[in-house]
Amino acid sequence: MSKTDLTKVHRELYTAKVKPALLFVPAGHYLAITGKGDPDGPVFADSTQALYTAAYSVKNVYKQSTQDFTVSKLEGTWWVEQEGYPLDVPRSEWCWQLLIRMPDYVVNPVVQQALKAAFVKKQLSLLQQVSLITLAEGKSVQVLHTGPYSEEPATLAIMEEFIRKEGLAYNGRHHEIYLSDPRKTAPAKMKTILRQPVK
Known part of the structure; x- marks a missing residue:
C-alpha cells in the first residue's frame, strides 16, 4: 500500500x-488549532502535541481503509489583534493557528471519529479544539x-x-x-x- x-x-x-x-x-484541507501566547510557552507546546495526536489518529483511521498518508509538516499562521508592527507586540499577545495539511479525501465525520478515539487514549483536553478547515490563500x-x-x-x-x-x-x-x-x-x-x- x-x-x-x-x-x-x-x-x-x-x-x-x-x-x-x-x-x-x-485551497487545501488542514487540521487546525487556534491559540494565543508565547510560542515558547506551555499552551503552544500543548496545542502542538494535540494537533499531532489528532493527525496521527486520522491517519490511522484512513490506513485501516487502505488510504494511508504521511503526516505532513507543521505549519502556522500568525497575527496580532493590536495596531502597529506585529514584531513590536509582546510575544504573549501573539495569535496563531497551527496547521497540518490533510489529503483532500479526509472528511469531517472521520476526523470527529478520530478525535474521539484519540481522546479516549490520550485524555488531552485540547483535542476538543482541533478542527478540519479549508484554507485558500491564493x-x-x-x-x-x-x-x-x-x-x-x-x-x-x-x-x-x-x-x-x-x-x-x-x-x-x-x-x-x-x-x-x-x-x-x-x-x-x-x-x-x-x-x-x-x-
Whole structure:
C-alpha cells in the first residue's frame, strides 16, 4: 500500500528559495488549532502535541481503509489583534493557528471519529479544539529562511521589499511552514518557509 506524501504531491508549496517568489496556493484541507501566547510557552507546546495526536489518529483511521498518508509538516499562521508592527507586540499577545495539511479525501465525520478515539487514549483536553478547515490563500509570496526563528525578521524584510517592488499588498496572515524539527536540528541549520498572501 503506497502512502500519499503531500509535500511531494504539492512540491511547489513545500519548497522555496532564498529569493522571494510568487506562487498560487490553491485551497487545501488542514487540521487546525487556534491559540494565543508565547510560542515558547506551555499552551503552544500543548496545542502542538494535540494537533499531532489528532493527525496521527486520522491517519490511522484512513490506513485501516487502505488510504494511508504521511503526516505532513507543521505549519502556522500568525497575527496580532493590536495596531502597529506585529514584531513590536509582546510575544504573549501573539495569535496563531497551527496547521497540518490533510489529503483532500479526509472528511469531517472521520476526523470527529478520530478525535474521539484519540481522546479516549490520550485524555488531552485540547483535542476538543482541533478542527478540519479549508484554507485558500491564493496569490502569495514565498521565501526560504535558514537559521533560528529569532532571525526571521531579516528574511521578512527581504520579502517585504519584494512585495513593495512588485506593487503588491498584504492580503492575509503571515504563514510559516516548519521544514526542520527544532528538537533534532541545530538552530543555524533550521529551515522555515515564510509565506505571505498578497493582492
